[in-house]
Amino acid sequence: MAEARTMFVVMRKDLAKVLQWPLGSIVSQGCHAATAVLWKHRDDERVRSYTNNLDSMHKVVLETKNEASLLKMAENLKQQGIPFHLWTEQPENIPTCLATVPVMRSELGDALKSARC
16 A cells, blocks of 8 residues: 655643643644644645545644644755645744644655654
């Protein structure tokens, strides 16, 4: 079976544990990032391929420790040339999560190495 394109969404664990955000608020952050990356990169062949079959979309949601680790992952993705969207909640200006364009797992390398399921 061929490897499926997968969108990776990385959420900050400290939003719930330290900052005590409600679950609904945290989930909406991931939804914002996923929607934004698809729209922002809508002309990318990987996005078009991913959205051509809505019933077969693959997503992996990972957690990272805090803002610093999220920003490190964003930098790693940038260095590896993997398009993503870092969602920053406004008006608080708090980076909360990121989502990648749909990629093959093999393309990620170590970019999200420290994230956990």
